[in-house]
Amino acid sequence: MKKVRTPYLLLLPGMGFLLIFFIIPIFNLAQTSTQTALGGGDTGQYKQTFRFANYVDAFVENREQFARSFVYAIIATALALLIAYPLAYAIAFKGGRLKNVMLVLVVAPFFTSFLLRTIAWKQILGEEGFVVPPLRALGIISQSTTLTSSSIAVVAGMTYNFLPFMTLPLYASIDRIDPRTLEASGDLYANGFTTFRKVTLPLSMPGVVAGTLLTFIPAAGDYVNAAILGSPQTKMLGNVIESRYFRIVDYPTAAALSFTLMAAILILVTIYVRRAGTEELV
Amino acid sequence: MRKVSRWFGRNLIRIYAVVAFTYLFIPVAYTFAFSFNDSRKSNLVWQGFTFANWQNPCGAPEVCSALGNSIKIGFLATFFSTILGTMIAFAIGRYNFKGRSTTNLLIFLPMATPEIVLGASLLSLFLVFQINPGFWPTVIAHVLFCVSFVVVTVKARIASLDPRLEQAAMDLYADERETFRRVTLPLVAPGIAAAALLAFSLSFDDFIITNFNSGTMTTFPKFVYTAAARGIPAQANVIGSAMFFLALAIVIIGQVVGRKRKVS
Numbered sequence: 001m002k003k004v005r006t007p008y009l010l011l012l013p014g015m016g017f018l019l020i021f022f023i024i025p026i027f028n029l030a031q032t033s034t035q036t037a038l039g040g041g042d043t044g045q046y047k048q049t050f051r052f053a054n055y056v057d058a059f060v061e062n063r064e065q066f067a068r069s070f071v072y073a074i075i076a077t078a079l080a081l082l083i084a085y086p087l088a089y090a091i092a093f094k095g096g097r098l099k100n101v102m103l104v105l106v107v108a109p110f111f112t113s114f115l116l117r118t119i120a121w122k123q124i125l126g127e128e129g130f131v132v133p134p135l136r137a138l139g140i141i142s143q144s145t146t147l148t149s150s151s152i153a154v155v156a157g158m159t160y161n162f163l164p165f166m167t168l169p170l171y172a173s174i175d176r177i178d179p180r181t182l183e184a185s186g187d188l189y190a191n192g193f194t195t196f197r198k199v200t201l202p203l204s205m206p207g208v209v210a211g212t213l214l215t216f217i218p219a220a221g222d223y224v225n226a227a228i229l230g231s232p233q234t235k236m237l238g239n240v241i242e243s244r245y246f247r248i249v250d251y252p253t254a255a256a257l258s259f260t261l262m263a264a265i266l267i268l269v270t271i272y273v274r275r276a277g278t279e280e281l282v
Numbered sequence: 283m284r285k286v287s288r289w290f291g292r293n294l295i296r297i298y299a300v301v302a303f304t305y306l307f308i309p310v311a312y313t314f315a316f317s318f319n320d321s322r323k324s325n326l327v328w329q330g331f332t333f334a335n336w337q338n339p340c341g342a343p344e345v346c347s348a349l350g351n352s353i354k355i356g357f358l359a360t361f362f363s364t365i366l367g368t369m370i371a372f373a374i375g376r377y378n379f380k381g382r383s384t385t386n387l388l389i390f391l392p393m394a395t396p397e398i399v400l401g402a403s404l405l406s407l408f409l410v411f412q413i414n415p416g417f418w419p420t421v422i423a424h425v426l427f428c429v430s431f432v433v434v435t436v437k438a439r440i441a442s443l444d445p446r447l448e449q450a451a452m453d454l455y456a457d458e459r460e461t462f463r464r465v466t467l468p469l470v471a472p473g474i475a476a477a478a479l480l481a482f483s484l485s486f487d488d489f490i491i492t493n494f495n496s497g498t499m500t501t502f503p504k505f506v507y508t509a510a511a512r513g514i515p516a517q518a519n520v521i522g523s524a525m526f527f528l529a530l531a532i533v534i535i536g537q538v539v540g541r542k543r544k545v546s
Binding site (some may be wrong): 004006010011014015024029032063083085091102111115118119121163186213220226228245259261265269 | 295296298299302303305306307308309312313314326327353355365366367369372373376378385388389391392393394395396398399400402403404405406407410422423425427429433456483486487489490493494502503506507509510514518519522523525526528529530533534536
């Protein structure tokens with residue numbers, strides 16, 4: 001009898017916490033998303049009218065930012081994967097005694113606040129940084145070309161900031177590969193590329209899936225990189241939600257946009273996980 | 283010449299690792315370098331070397347109270363999320379019970395929800411119950427996004443345990459409680475420590491959820507974000523760099539202690 005009860009007792013506090021502070025707020029957000037403004041009175045006062053057209057309005061009005069969020073997040077995730085895979089591979093197979101040190105180094109930049117690092121990039125790539133003036137002097141870029149305040153800068157910032165989230169799961173997966181499987185592949189006359197395509201990559205797929213999810217999800221909802229490194233032309237959905245909440249106090253639109261974002265991410269993630277063939281999510 | 287190119291080919295992946303790490307550390311080095319900048323007002327252009335910022339890290343208004351809030355919130359969020367998360371991890375990792383897959387889904391969902399949605403939904407809950415955003419709402423928000431990461435980390439450690447060790451303890455007449463206390467828990471402890479470290483760094487560096495739920499209270503990331511518009515004081519660079527070296531020192535000491543323990 002005791003055995004049956006133990007897991008539920010262990011779960012109770014944590015699940016209770018998630019119920020109150022995650023599930024209920026999500027339902028509450030859903031409620032807010034169909035409210036309309038009280039006429040005439042103060043801003044920020046709303047009543048429930050089940051106006052589902054809020055979703056249509058919010059989407060139509062912000063479809064550009066919506067598309068941008070997903071395009072930026074997908075490009076940043078792909079770039080992070082390309083940069084992180086060889087790095088994770090190097091740590092797992094060539095790290096030797098330095099393996100743990102290298103792992104710490106991957107996470108270490110976290111401790112200098114990511115905002116400080118993003119602002120550092122802004123200054124490094126900015127007008128007075130040490131990159132733009134020499135490039136201009138050498139004629140590599142024109143006098144009017146800037147590296148910040150562009151979509152490229154925003155995507156680059158996102159790629160940089162989420163790189164550790166990509167590298168760690170990739171490392172965990174690659175590190176588990178038995179090097180003898182790679183030797184066996186070589187013994188069977190596979191060249192380096194074939195070995196990678198047919199042995200290393202399939203065996204590291206759980207890491208690829210986990211890493212891309214951990215990068216894509218926060219990237220799609222991010223607004224800090226766009227706020228610091230971008231311009232009004234690079235606004236993402238996150239920027240819109242933030243300003244609807246704090247500057248315009250338009251809670252229903254903000255809630256509808258949040259919900260659309262969450263639903264879109266969940267749908268994409270489900271399709272992706274199905275395709276990748278790893279049902280084991282976490 | 284051929285020797286050189288062959289050496290290059292063989293070490294390509296190592297050279298790549300060096301380049302990748304350089305890329306990761308450029309902004310950290312920049313932040314560190316500009317913590318020595320003799321900046322009067324804005325820390326944008328190099329104006330000369332000084333130790334003044336390091337001697338007076340609280341020199342800029344609000345920067346140290348923001349840091350203090352971040353540290354307090356970080357410790358509280360780490361404490362609660364580690365306890366809740368470890369309990370859940372043991373339930374999932376050790377028992378087969380009805381509703382296990384639902385539990386797994388409920389753990390995964392907060393991680394699949396963008397921070398801005400978590401932050402916004404929690405804020406609307408607080409608004410409904412007329413709770414003012416501030417210190418404790420921020421702690422709750424941080425526990426919320428840390429719990430899932432703790433569960434995943436500790437669960438992985440539990441899954442990698444050799445069940446024979448616990449069986450051996452039982453064979454040696456240890457009862458369930460003693461086995462847990464003297465065998466299972468010490469073996470899972472490194473996983474719990476890693477989870478706590480992860481939770482603290484996630485909490486300490488969080489901006490988006492904090493921005494939604496902290497009201498007028500400032501945390502260190504919030505301070506940096508607000509200050510960015512008018513130029514960040516060099517003191518912020520001092521604190522960022524100091525945190526970096528402190529964290530590095532803690533991890534290195536942890537490694538050395540862990541290795542010594544293994545030897546003895």
